[in-house]
Amino acid sequence: MNLFKNFSWGVTTAAAQTEGAYDKDGKGPSIWDEFTKKSHKIKDKSNAKVATDFYHCYKEDIDLAVAIGLKIFRFSISWPRVIPEGTGTVNQKGIDFYNKVIDYCLIVGIEPWITTYHWDLPQKLQDKGGWANREIISWYVAYVAVLRDHFADRVHYWILINEGIVCIGGGYFLGVHAPGKKGIRNFISGTHHLLLAQAEGFKVLKQKEGLQVGTAISCTKIEPYRNTFADQKAAKRIDTLMNRLFIEPHLGLGYPIDDLPILKRISKYYNEGDLEALKTDFDFLGIQTYTREVARAAWYIPYLGALQVKPKKRNVATSVMGWETYPEGIPYFLERFAKYDPEKPLWLTECGMALSTDEDDQERIEYYKKVIQGMKAVLEKGIHVKGILLWTLVDNFEWAEGYIPKFGIISLNQKTLQRKMKKSAIWLKEYLSNMNMK
Numbered sequence: 001m002n003l004f005k006n007f008s009w010g011v012t013t014a015a016a017q018t019e020g021a022y023d024k025d026g027k028g029p030s031i032w033d034e035f036t037k038k039s040h041k042i043k044d045k046s047n048a049k050v051a052t053d054f055y056h057c058y059k060e061d062i063d064l065a066v067a068i069g070l071k072i073f074r075f076s077i078s079w080p081r082v083i084p085e086g087t088g089t090v091n092q093k094g095i096d097f098y099n100k101v102i103d104y105c106l107i108v109g110i111e112p113w114i115t116t117y118h119w120d121l122p123q124k125l126q127d128k129g130g131w132a133n134r135e136i137i138s139w140y141v142a143y144v145a146v147l148r149d150h151f152a153d154r155v156h157y158w159i160l161i162n163e164g165i166v167c168i169g170g171g172y173f174l175g176v177h178a179p180g181k182k183g184i185r186n187f188i189s190g191t192h193h194l195l196l197a198q199a200e201g202f203k204v205l206k207q208k209e210g211l212q213v214g215t216a217i218s219c220t221k222i223e224p225y226r227n228t229f230a231d232q233k234a235a236k237r238i239d240t241l242m243n244r245l246f247i248e249p250h251l252g253l254g255y256p257i258d259d260l261p262i263l264k265r266i267s268k269y270y271n272e273g274d275l276e277a278l279k280t281d282f283d284f285l286g287i288q289t290y291t292r293e294v295a296r297a298a299w300y301i302p303y304l305g306a307l308q309v310k311p312k313k314r315n316v317a318t319s320v321m322g323w324e325t326y327p328e329g330i331p332y333f334l335e336r337f338a339k340y341d342p343e344k345p346l347w348l349t350e351c352g353m354a355l356s357t358d359e360d361d362q363e364r365i366e367y368y369k370k371v372i373q374g375m376k377a378v379l380e381k382g383i384h385v386k387g388i389l390l391w392t393l394v395d396n397f398e399w400a401e402g403y404i405p406k407f408g409i410i411s412l413n414q415k416t417l418q419r420k421m422k423k424s425a426i427w428l429k430e431y432l433s434n435m436n437m438k
């Protein structure tokens with residue numbers, strides 16, 4: 001039996017990491033444009049003013065994806081390119097750009113998928129508090145309505161918000177991502193508003209018939225350091241934060257307060273009816289997973305009472321991100337999420353590994369072989385997974401890590417902007433073409 005018969009392969013990209021053209025054709029500044037001005041925040045002191053110049057090179061990139069045999073091209077819309085001030089006037093040139101991307105995908109026969117939000121909030125909205133301001137629900141809803149009205153005639157698959165935990169955790173709690181805010185109050189309020197915005201955004205998109213609308217959830221396998229009660233409880237708190245907080249309220253399960261008591265504070269931000277409003281019957285769930293983390297109890301760490309035991313200390317191999325490469329997390333999370341609702345289609349909407357090398361990326365090939373193995377095991381069990389989207393096509397701006405980690409299957413010469421298929425892209429091309437012949 002060909003397990004991959006009704007299964008799709010594609011790739012995920014994101015505007016802030018690829019487009020460049022940061023102030024071209026009326027685009028407003030995003031929080032990442034602002035954040036990268038503080039060069040000490042970015043490991044190689046770089047920024048994304050040019051990035052991969054997808055703004056000008058989109059045809060070449062889409063052609064490369066097609067040449068490899070990929071069938072889905074997921075990209076995100078830059079909110080400040082479409083609505084420079086965050087609310088109000090729509091920038092027609094921004095709309096024109098995404099129309100060109102979508103139309104080109106359709107011409108060359110690859111399905112365009114839209115992510116409405118992959119972390120590049122308009123700076124103007126951050127000036128008003130960003131995700132910590134409840135008004136963001138209405139700002140986001142108005143933005144999503146603009147996207148629906150312009151693009152939903154041709155784009156059928158939509159992902160609302162990419163990885164809420166990374167967006168709010170990195171940007172509003174740890175301060176390592178834009179907008180660089182810290183603290184529990186920002187985190188708690190940002191979490192609640194982001195989830196409410198996503199739930200409302202879902203309703204706005206579903207006003208148009210025939211759309212498939214989902215979300216993309218960051219998942220990290222968490223294990224206790226020692227087999228003690230304290231470490232197990234610590235691991236459970238971290239697991240709740242990383243893997244449950246940004247999905248269970250949508251599934252009607254409420255906030256997982258019992259396993260992460262600090263979440264009690266969210267009630268401070270509740271308006272009447274909020275818990276009901278959060279319930280969202282997504283058409284699919286997107287799982288994204290890269291690594292595994294180990295937690296141990298640490299009573300002196302505020303809110304979480306837990307510490308991460310770094311991979312280096314555990315003597316496991318790490319990628320240039322400092323992460324343990326862990327494709328085993330893919331079957332684990334697909335099975336785990338299928339338990340919420342076995343009927344709900346799942347997609348692996350991101351997976352990948354970072355290397356510091358350019359073209360000879362044999363390690364990445366080994367990684368993807370394991371991904372395929374894990375996926376086969378899951379499909380054999382009858383779990384409803386519909387496809388894999390790789391992270392990512394072309395080496396790009398890896399947020400606070402700058403351009404050091406290379407996640408692409410295509411390399412980029414940053415000076416000439418020349419693209420070149422890596423060994424992994426050539427391997428994948430062959431793999432996909434052999435599969436199609438079966």
Ligand code: BGC
Binds near residue numbers: 166288399407
């Ligand atoms: C994000 C990407 C990011 C990748 C690797 C995912 O969490 O969606 O934007 O580049 O991980 O860090």
